[in-house]
Amino acid sequence: MPPENSDPSGRLPLAFTATGNASFLDFLAAHAPGMLPIGRGLPVGEVPASPHGTTIVACSFEGGVVMAGDRRATMGSMIASREIEKVFPADEYSAIGIAGTAGLALELVRxxxxxxxxxxxxxxxxxxxxxxxxxxxxxxxxxxxLAMQGLAVVPLFAGYDLDRRAGRIFSYDVTGGRYEEREHHSVGSGAVFARGSLKKLWWPGMTPSDAVRTVLHALVDAADDDSATGGPDLARRIWPVVATVTAEGYRRVDDDALTAAVVEVESARRATGATGGDQR
Structure with missing residues (x-):
């Protein structure tokens, strides 16, 4: 027996046949607005406690960009998770990293x-x-x-521009302001410390492996001074999520390569007084 709300003629519902544009958001807004996460508000009152994710860093290199995120989520003064992932492929040639209210950020990414x-x-x-x-x-x-009620999501977006044949980085504010960043950028609670590290360690013409080490240095520097940022956890073997985006597409750096890079970064920091030194 067909469902009660089905068309007796057997035709598809209007939502599947109406002419529209190429925006999935517009499709949902027209036919299932209740499924949209954006535009929702909360009742007036105290904002509920929720996990927050920080810190995301990105930098360009010769032929692409690299993005990395630590694995810690906090809820007030408590560690909510040590293994949350904050860097994802947006599509084949771009990556998105999330900082802010974790649940809403993950929904935004999807x-x-x-x-x-x-x-x-x-x-x-x-x-x-x-x-x-x-x-x-x-x-x-x-x-x-939602941001005005304390549940802000501030992502970092980066990708490989197929027309310019170069990696590009974009940052945002809670009002939707879009800003293209040159060379490198960071968002999240540890961003100010990570940016200082990136300014010191980035140089033109970096290779992908150089860039991976640089973003790892930046996350470790952020973790040194920001309690909400977690550095590489050697005991639990929990590494930051690191991904490169080049003309070959989005590639997540595997754990074996990250293990070697983390060991190299830690050795360099010990040798130079925990500053990272000059990697060239």
Whole structure:
């Protein structure tokens, strides 16, 4: 027996046949607005405690970008998780890292991934990197109400621009402001310490392995001074999530390569008084 709300003629519902654009967000807004995470508000009152994720760093290198995120989530003064992942592929040629309210951030990432996949299927081509950055800005702007209540999500977006043949990095604020960053950037509670490290250790023409070591140094520097940022955990073998994006696409650095890089970083810091020194 067909469902009660089905069309007796057997035709598909209007949501599956109506002409629309290539935006999955617009599709949901028109046919299932209750499923949209953006635009929701909370009842007036005390903001509930929720896990927060920090810190995300990114830097460019010759032929692409690298992004890394620590694995710690905090809830007030407590460690909520030591193994949360904060860096994800947005699509084949871009990555997104999350800082802020963890649950909302993960939902934003999943919706952003669907938005880019939907566009590709409808249009038969990839959205440009600028287009991806703009779509993410629109999604963040839609969550301004939640941000004003203390549940902010501030991602870091980076990718390989197929037209310019170079890696690019974009940062955002809670109002949806989009800013292109040169060379490197960091967001999250440990960002100020990570940026200082990136300024000191980044140089033009870096190789991918140079860039991986540089972002690891930055996360360790952030963890030294920010209690909400977790550095590499040698005892538990918990490493930051590190990914590169090049003309070959998004690639997550595997644990074996990260183990070797972490050991190299720790050795360099011991040899130079925990400053990282000059890696060139």
């Amino acid at each position: 919706l952003f991934q669907l938005e880019l996949e939907h566009y590709e299927k409808i249009e038969g081509t990839l959205l440009s990197l600028d287009g991806k950055a703009n779509r993410l800005a629109t999604m963040i702007r839609g969550s301004l109400g």
